[in-house]
Amino acid sequence: xxxxxxxxxxxxxxxxxxxxxxxxxxxxxxxxxxxxxxxxxxxxxxxxxxxxxxxxxxxxxxxxxxxxxxxxxxxxxxxxxxxxxxxxxxxxxxxxxxxxxxxx
Amino acid sequence: xxxxxxxxxxxxxxxxxxxxxxxxxxxxxxxxxxxxxxxxxxxxxxxxxxxxxxxxxxxxxxxxxxxxxxxxxxxxxxxxxxxxxxxxxxxxxxxxxxxxxxxxxxxxxxxxxxxxxxxxxxxxxxxxxxxxxxxxxxxxxxxxxxxxxxxxxxxxxxxxxxxxxxxxxxxxxxxxxxxxxxxxxxxxxxxxxxxxxxxxxxxxxxxxxxxxxxxxxxxxxxxxxxxxxxxxxxxxxxxxxxxxxxxxxxxxxxxxxxxxxxxxxxxxxxxxxxxxxxxxxxxxxxxxxxxxxxxxxxxxxxxxxxxxxxxxxxxxxxxxxxxxxxxxxxxxxxxxxxxxxxxxxxxxxxxxxxxxxxxxxxxxxxxxxxxxxxxxxxxxxxxxxxxxxxxxxxxxxxxxxxxxxxxxxxxxxxxxxxxxxxxxxxxxxxxxxxxxxxxxxxxxxxxxxxxxxxxxxxxxxxxxxxxxxxxxxxxxxxxxxx
Numbered sequence: 001x002x003x004x005x006x007x008x009x010x011x012x013x014x015x016x017x018x019x020x021x022x023x024x025x026x027x028x029x030x031x032x033x034x035x036x037x038x039x040x041x042x043x044x045x046x047x048x049x050x051x052x053x054x055x056x057x058x059x060x061x062x063x064x065x066x067x068x069x070x071x072x073x074x075x076x077x078x079x080x081x082x083x084x085x086x087x088x089x090x091x092x093x094x095x096x097x098x099x100x101x102x103x104x
Numbered sequence: 105x106x107x108x109x110x111x112x113x114x115x116x117x118x119x120x121x122x123x124x125x126x127x128x129x130x131x132x133x134x135x136x137x138x139x140x141x142x143x144x145x146x147x148x149x150x151x152x153x154x155x156x157x158x159x160x161x162x163x164x165x166x167x168x169x170x171x172x173x174x175x176x177x178x179x180x181x182x183x184x185x186x187x188x189x190x191x192x193x194x195x196x197x198x199x200x201x202x203x204x205x206x207x208x209x210x211x212x213x214x215x216x217x218x219x220x221x222x223x224x225x226x227x228x229x230x231x232x233x234x235x236x237x238x239x240x241x242x243x244x245x246x247x248x249x250x251x252x253x254x255x256x257x258x259x260x261x262x263x264x265x266x267x268x269x270x271x272x273x274x275x276x277x278x279x280x281x282x283x284x285x286x287x288x289x290x291x292x293x294x295x296x297x298x299x300x301x302x303x304x305x306x307x308x309x310x311x312x313x314x315x316x317x318x319x320x321x322x323x324x325x326x327x328x329x330x331x332x333x334x335x336x337x338x339x340x341x342x343x344x345x346x347x348x349x350x351x352x353x354x355x356x357x358x359x360x361x362x363x364x365x366x367x368x369x370x371x372x373x374x375x376x377x378x379x380x381x382x383x384x385x386x387x388x389x390x391x392x393x394x395x396x397x398x399x400x401x402x403x404x405x406x407x408x409x410x411x412x413x414x415x416x417x418x419x420x421x422x423x424x425x426x427x428x429x430x431x432x433x434x435x436x437x438x439x440x441x442x443x444x445x446x447x448x449x450x451x452x453x454x455x456x457x458x459x460x461x462x463x464x465x466x467x468x469x470x471x472x473x474x475x476x477x478x479x480x481x482x483x484x485x486x487x488x489x490x491x492x493x494x495x496x497x498x499x500x501x502x503x504x505x506x507x508x509x510x511x512x513x514x515x516x517x518x519x520x521x522x523x524x525x526x527x528x529x530x531x532x533x534x535x536x537x538x539x540x541x542x543x544x545x546x547x548x549x550x551x552x553x554x555x556x557x558x559x560x561x562x563x564x565x566x567x568x569x570x571x572x573x574x575x576x577x578x579x580x581x582x583x584x585x586x
Contacts, residue, residue: 015277022270028262035269042277049284062283065232069276072239079243080265083250087258096263 007048014041028084028094032077039073110150111162111175114185114223117142122216129209133200136212140196143219144189151182151572159576170288176229178576180429183569184226184353187433191345191440192219194555198444199338201545210251218244218342225350230289231279234354238275242268245347248339249331260334267317267327274314281307295361300368308363318351321411322381325404332400337447340396344403345440349432352410359414360578375415379512381408386519390526395446395456398523399439402482405516406435409497412509416500425579426570427496434489434562438481441556445475448544448552458527462535470549472531477556479524484517489562
């Protein structure tokens, strides 16, 4: 029970770190990585909570959710990376911050 | 509840159609239109089934709720499915004129995937399935936004993708906490088991924040105007009319079944944000010089109206929810029509600067008519669908003495009139720089006009729509106070 709680806390920590990085970094690759770190945090929480019953066999439902979540995260990351490469090809840099100035 | 499994058909049809369109691009336009039509027919079939037998529930593969995946449809889901099918049909017809052959081959597969995701979302009966459909919808919507590949479209799509992923992750975190706290992801079971523990509120905080971000409720609307304004016109119509409503639908469902009955005053926060969204969105819309940005900010404002129902429903119950559902339906039709009309004007003049619209009324009367009719519904003038929704909401606000909400609604209506007449005024006059008009295909003009007429016609259909909405009593759990 205690170690599961520790893992869950680490998951919350990863989620928060990812959120922080998503907000402060301007480079898109870092933002995409930050989203992935956040996702790993959520997955870690789910896996830790699967042990909450305290039985020898963990609850399989959260594991199924994590597998589904990983599939979604892989596709989302692929789409994000393609979009970033297209953006770099079109604008020459991988940041969003200066778009206000240019689109005016 | 035996009979045809319309729910399965509604998900499988667009999914299969999308795949065939992807594999066999040459037939994509014909097949896409046929699929849209078939989806509309299936929604009618589901509607008939609901009226005959009541609520629809289907356990996929025969596995029941706690372990398997259930599909569920009541009046609320039916109306969302119906408006999705209608807008989808209109946009499909429009896209035949709008897209070049090559773009059309890219548009149809992604749009049909999006349609499958939307249908699955409106039919989902558990919160994890909602997460999956939410992600499917988000990814398809981002891909559609970036369809043209222009700089602005790519930037808008990237911003949208980051926002939508952040929103989904927050939602998924909430799902994890709810499952931990109450041991199920089925909405019906959660509704029975949930109690006002801190874990429930932490979950609602995360899910609510994620969904508000995806719904673009003020102050989390920053991603919406660039994404909706830079996408191609048919895509803007789909995003503003349907995709934003889908995440709102999830929030509404969660509120109605799980969190609303816990009753801790969150609805006042929703109401407050809604009021600020109305003011901010309308003022920003009024300031815009580009037509598509104006319409996008108008969406931000109209989203605000939907959130006003949360505080009002605490005492009047169903009637405020009815008003909100009505507003959501008529906004979907009207806003789709408006974006399509804007697409026509963009094609016609080669730009969407409002001040340079050149004698549009004389030269594109159907498009100008579509914009005006959609505007009537957005402003909330009788006899449109927007009028019924806003009138019922205003009535609820006045009956309960929520003067602030009533005043904001009236100010919002005036501001809406101001920004719509700002556009209409310029359509009558000659611009300083006149230009050679580009011909607009009839399918594009008629699709916009028919959707706008639908938004106005909704104003005459109040009683059948309210009786459909009440199938399954979606609004009763959070019902009238004793």
